[in-house]
Amino acid sequence: MSEQPPYDPDESADPDARFDEIVDAETDRDPDLAVIEAGSRTLRARAGGPAGDAVPARPADPEVDAALRAVETELAGRWGETKLEPSVTRIAALMDVLGEPQRAYPSIHITGTNGKTSTARMIEALLSAFELRTGRYTSPHVQSITERISLDGAPISAEGFISTYEDIKPYVEMVDAAQEYRLSFFEVLTGMAYAAFADAPVDVAVVEVGMGGTWDATNVIDASVAVVTPISLDHTDRLGSTPAAIAGEKSGVVKQDATVILAQQPVDAAQIMLKKAVEVDATVAREGMEFGVVSREIAVGGQQLTLRGLGGEYPEIFLPLYGAHQAHNAAVALAAVEAFFGIGAEHTRTLDPDTVRKAFAQVSSPGRLEVVRRSPTVVLDAAHNPAGARATADAVAEAFGFSRLIGVVGASDDKDVRGLLEAFEPIFAEVVVTRNSSHRAMDADALAAVAVEVFGDDRVVVEPRLDEALEAAITLAEEESEFAGAGVLVTGSVITVGEARLLLGRG
Structure with missing residues (x-):
């Protein structure tokens, strides 16, 4: 039997040293941003750093949590979903x-x-x-x-x-x-x-x-x-x-x-x-x-x-x-x-x-045009390819009628990110590019380079950490009173959406 290499994170990815910092809440800030800060602490504690996989909602019982972690660790030692030998x-x-x-x-x-x-x-x-x-x-x-x-x-x-x-x-x-x-x-x-x-x-x-x-x-x-x-x-x-x-x-x-x-x-x-x-x-x-x-x-x-x-x-x-x-x-x-x-x-x-x-x-589909906050409205959608992004863009334009929409995009490195961004360009006033904690995540600067080609330099903001990207997008949506109908759409990856849900208190 040939030994599989473990399912290791990509060591070439740029580890954000600040990922493990504790973000102190400031009493004079938007109380909803304090939720992001609290979620950020939880995310970093549970993910174990920027190279971790998608963040699960952990069991309340410490013993069960430890046992589930042990199973996840054993599973993670096997080939991941992006590496396969096509056979049943x-x-x-x-x-x-x-x-x-x-x-x-x-x-x-x-x-x-x-x-x-x-x-x-x-x-x-x-x-x-x-x-x-x-x-x-x-x-x-x-x-x-x-x-x-x-x-x-x-x-x-x-x-x-x-x-x-x-x-x-x-x-x-x-x-x-x-x-x-x-x-x-x-x-x-x-x-x-x-x-x-x-x-x-x-x-x-x-x-x-x-x-x-x-x-x-x-x-x-x-x-x-x-x-x-x-x-x-x-x-x-x-x-x-x-x-x-x-x-x-x-x-x-x-x-x-x-x-x-x-x-x-x-x-x-x-x-x-x-x-x-x-x-x-x-x-x-x-x-x-x-x-x-x-x-x-x-x-x-x-x-x-x-x-x-x-x-x-x-x-x-x-x-x-x-x-x-x-x-x-x-x-x-x-x-x-x-x-x-x-x-x-x-x-x-x-x-x-x-x-x-x-x-x-009674149907629900978490992470699929899911509203997780109001004032401004924050919507999560796991679109990760151009066809999915076009469907999402059409649905957002039809159902929400935002006066100004800020995108938060964190995508995987193996996706058609240009096609994804081009599908969203007509509906995003500005886009905040970021990365999730997966080893498959595209580097934020590399994603920004593509985004600048699609949106222009003046419409792109780079925030490598997802919690700061969410905060930046919410601030942009709120910054001018004339944009009372502004919103935020978080998209690009199921992992990005899952971590955003946790940061916004839905985990």
């Missing part, structure tokens, strides 16, 4: 020695580029409303690693996470010893999720791919429903440089005789998906053809929708999320659940409309 050989071996837990329940498998997690949450809410016990596996997490494995709509407890890891650890070590490479971080988490779902037990699992489809670790399930959210360019070094190439990889989740719920796609990507469906005798339902959004209106706290499902229309649906993209995610989620319950083109019945309305009204 290792995860299949793990499933074999665990007794194939992923076959103990039916599954809905979700792939695509953007909208996977929000769609998964909507599917989960709908299934739960129809009194099914659900398991949901999504990635990455916003604040706590336990978020990735959810039971009955809530993250698995820290105790449950720890016990699940300890239960499968001997089998993980057995597979490690027999394979050329040890199981990766994501592969072990996937094994934990499938084992936890079987142990619960759940009635149905809602599973989001980590990356791609064919060789993704989640792809040891045979889901009866495969969902494909909009495909665009992301992870091009691993998945391909065109939507068609990426669709080819993602089409691997479509299994024999399954139902494919296909969101609106680029033409070449749709063609690839349809070809795969023909090859495996899958049934395809296409957004805009068999289902879709009939109408949408802006409403207080979200939007009012009429959705057309596979069996008929569902009017008067309130969705407490912003943006046209979330309305389309809702249509996809509804069709997926209809397909799971056996409602298709040949049926004229619908799901109970009142139950559907109740489910959508």
Whole structure:
């Protein structure tokens, strides 16, 4: 067996020596900025410095917290999510020695580029409303690693996470010893999720791919429903440089005789998906053809929708999320659940409309156009690629009507940051560039260099530390009385958003 290098932080990253300083609150400052200062202390204490990973919300019990840290440390010693050997050989071996837990329940498998997690949450809410016990596996997490494995709509407890890891650890070590490479971080988490779902037990699992489809670790399930959210360019070094190439990889989740719920796609990507469906005798339902959004209106706290499902229309649906993209995610989620319950083109019945309305009204998606503060309004959104950024920019312009918007952007080094910034340029009056605590974070000065090319020098502020970037943005939004409708949008990375949530008191 070849030994994997540990999942070390990038030692070449510029460590901000001030990251571990205690920031003293000043009594004459904005009291909400004191929240940032308090959160900053917590962030630095919990992250262990600028090279730490995303900051989880820690358990209150010190012993449980220590045990969870120990598990996280062991997982972090494996290949991270950005380093992989494209194969399902290792995860299949793990499933074999665990007794194939992923076959103990039916599954809905979700792939695509953007909208996977929000769609998964909507599917989960709908299934739960129809009194099914659900398991949901999504990635990455916003604040706590336990978020990735959810039971009955809530993250698995820290105790449950720890016990699940300890239960499968001997089998993980057995597979490690027999394979050329040890199981990766994501592969072990996937094994934990499938084992936890079987142990619960759940009635149905809602599973989001980590990356791609064919060789993704989640792809040891045979889901009866495969969902494909909009495909665009992301992870091009691993998945391909065109939507068609990426669709080819993602089409691997479509299994024999399954139902494919296909969101609106680029033409070449749709063609690839349809070809795969023909090859495996899958049934395809296409957004805009068999289902879709009939109408949408802006409403207080979200939007009012009429959705057309596979069996008929569902009017008067309130969705407490912003943006046209979330309305389309809702249509996809509804069709997926209809397909799971056996409602298709040949049926004229619908799901109970009142139950559907109740489910959508309870949907939440942390870090997706999430308002975490008022006066000025601070919104968090985890957009991290150009397509996601364009959807977010459109939604912000539509739903908030800011007179002046300040951006706070911290992105990962492997993303199309120019495309991301160009998507936000029309709506940002100024942008504060920063970095999160991940080893994958782009250096703030390097990000600033790209931002200056997009925005011009006079619209770019550089604050390498996230707490100071938030403070600077809030100050800019408040500095002139004529901008009473000013706001702040924090974006660029799930990790940036998760750490901002903690700094702003939402952790």
